[in-house]
Amino acid sequence: MVFCLLVQLYFSLFVHLKLANVKxxxxxxxxxxxxxxxxxxxxxxxxxxxxxxxxxxxxxxxxxxxxxxxxxxxxxxxxxxxxxxxxxxxxxxxxxxxxxxxxxxxxxxxxxxxxxxxxxxxxxxxxxxxxxxxxxxxxxxxxxxxxxxxxxxxxxxxxxxxxxxxxxxxxxxxxxxxxxxxxxxxxxxxxxxxxxxxxxxxxxxxxxxxxxxxxxxxxxxxxxxxxxxxxxxxxxxxxxxxxxxxxxxxFAYLRQKKRHFGAGKMYKSKHKFILSAQIIIQFAFYVLGITLLFFPSTLYIALGIFGFSILIRSFIYPKLLKRLNYGELRWWFPILDVILFVFLVLNGILSIFVKKVQWK
Incomplete structure (x- = not known):
């Protein structure tokens, strides 16, 4: 879980923060x-x-x-x-x-x-x-x-x-x-x-x-x-x-994402690796964290890691939300961050059953 946190923070602090601070x-x-x-x-x-x-x-x-x-x-x-x-x-x-x-x-x-x-x-x-x-x-x-x-x-x-x-x-x-x-x-x-x-x-x-x-x-x-x-x-x-x-x-959104997934398969290998790593690390972070919550010996450690992750990310993404015209969502960032993860997982599963992928 700590390894996942470090990778997660790399993307936040050394990639996304660049956009938050660019003039x-x-x-x-x-x-x-x-x-x-x-x-x-x-x-x-x-x-x-x-x-x-x-x-x-x-x-x-x-x-x-x-x-x-x-x-x-x-x-x-x-x-x-x-x-x-x-x-x-x-x-x-x-x-x-x-x-x-x-x-x-x-x-x-x-x-x-x-x-x-x-x-x-x-x-x-x-x-x-x-x-x-x-x-x-x-x-x-x-x-x-x-x-x-x-x-x-x-x-x-x-x-x-x-x-x-x-x-x-x-x-x-x-x-x-x-x-x-x-x-x-x-x-x-x-x-x-x-x-x-x-x-x-x-x-x-x-x-x-x-x-x-x-x-x-x-x-x-x-x-x-x-x-x-x-x-x-x-x-x-x-x-x-x-x-x-x-x-x-x-349904319309799932159909749109189905088209995007189809295109993503043809990205360059290094890009597919980076994008896949982001998703896998995020998934592993939540799964491991939730699992550790069920053990008394690791409960507070998991909560501490969760809290530290949210704290650091809360200094970056609300600023970006405001910069990119979604300022009203910044107050809900921690909640939306978790909901979005669940939504994307379900979206990935449901999109398998969406067959129609042509434009319009």
């Missing part, structure tokens, strides 16, 4: 190079009506928005046609049923990238809303010409339900992990709701060819294959955040 500077006006924003939409008529205006109205001098209408039948085409009449910088790409007999988001993303006029590509989803009109300014090409990939952050909207709290808390830890490891020089994933990279990087590495057969992974597998300590930066300024609509049911 956040607002990106100054730079060259403001042209940007292409790419959104893939499949039956997203209502979301496009609500969120697309926030993308189209960004405070940035030179950008286009490409929406890929991927085989929609809910009126998405009509909505986009209306937007095209009002916004000259909106470009619509339509994927018809049967196009090359390929289905899935990766094909739609590829079509959007091919249609892009600019080298710098910024990605988000149809159900996402930038935190400010300066989102694109924050996600613009950095000064460093070696940077070919930017990892952003995308919190979920707050809703009144327990599943919403758990989804947001789990998303928080996922973000803390991938952003912290990127700061440490080991980027392993990103989220398609808020990320950017060079068009040339995509084609130089043959896009999604290596994992086209996996339903998900247009974001995390691409980052896992192409990001490194030299070409990757992160953006976590509050104005760079992109808010997203969370799943509202346990």
């Amino acid at each position: 956040i500077n607002q990106v100054n006006e730079q060259q403001q190079q042209a940007i292409s924003v790419i959104i893939c939409a499949r039956n997203e008529a209502e979301n496009l009506k609500q969120f697309l205006p926030h993308i189209l109205s960004q405070n940035y001098p030179n950008f286009e928005v490409i929406v890929v209408n991927d085989r929609s039948w809910d009126g998405t085409a009509d909505i986009l046609e209306k937007f095209e009449k009002s916004f000259s910088h909106l470009k619509v790409v339509t994927v018809a049923d049967g196009d090359k007999f390929i289905a899935g988001k990766k094909f739609a993303v590829t079509m959007g990238i091919k249609a892009a006029s600019n080298e710098w590509l910024v990605f988000t989803d149809a159900d996402c809303e930038p935190a400010s009109t300066n989102w694109l300014a924050e996600m613009q090409p950095p000064y460093n010409e070696n940077t070919a990939l930017l990892l952003g952050y995308s919190p979920y909207f707050k809703r009144k339900s327990l599943i919403n709290v758990l989804i947001r808390f789990e998303t928080f830890f996922t973000a803390v992990n991938y952003l912290s490891f990127a700061l440490k020089g080991m980027p392993y994933m990103g989220v398609g709701r808020n990320m950017a990279y060079k068009k040339s990087l995509f084609f130089k590495n043959k896009g999604f060819a290596a994992h086209m057969h996996i339903p998900s992974g247009d974001d995390d597998l691409f980052v896992n294959a192409n990001a490194n300590s030299i070409n990757t930066e992160i953006r976590i300024h509050p104005e760079s955040h992109v808010w997203s609509e969370p799943k509202t049911s346990l």
Whole structure:
């Protein structure tokens, strides 16, 4: 149990604390190079009506928005046609049923990238809303010409339900992990709701060819294959955040996680080892601790180790919760930390029985 505690504290103190303490500077006006924003939409008529205006109205001098209408039948085409009449910088790409007999988001993303006029590509989803009109300014090409990939952050909207709290808390830890490891020089994933990279990087590495057969992974597998300590930066300024609509049911969430698990199998070996070690150590810590509570001779030792772990982590993660727009959850951190662990274990078991894993 002490060994598990030490490993747990390594990740907390030497990886995640780096994100808690990193200085956040607002990106100054730079060259403001042209940007292409790419959104893939499949039956997203209502979301496009609500969120697309926030993308189209960004405070940035030179950008286009490409929406890929991927085989929609809910009126998405009509909505986009209306937007095209009002916004000259909106470009619509339509994927018809049967196009090359390929289905899935990766094909739609590829079509959007091919249609892009600019080298710098910024990605988000149809159900996402930038935190400010300066989102694109924050996600613009950095000064460093070696940077070919930017990892952003995308919190979920707050809703009144327990599943919403758990989804947001789990998303928080996922973000803390991938952003912290990127700061440490080991980027392993990103989220398609808020990320950017060079068009040339995509084609130089043959896009999604290596994992086209996996339903998900247009974001995390691409980052896992192409990001490194030299070409990757992160953006976590509050104005760079992109808010997203969370799943509202346990089944929908499990289906989403099933896709993520499928993509995770194709991560680089060192990344799979690190991520697996985190889960196994956390699991062993709780199992061993609970077991020791049943023996009088080790009861107080186990309680002491539990208390020390919570104390140290309570100095780090509440600070990160506030930094990453989940400040109201920081008061519940110790309780949510335990509940999340139980939830993830059950989620892993239940996801085995969720068979449907295609996009939309």
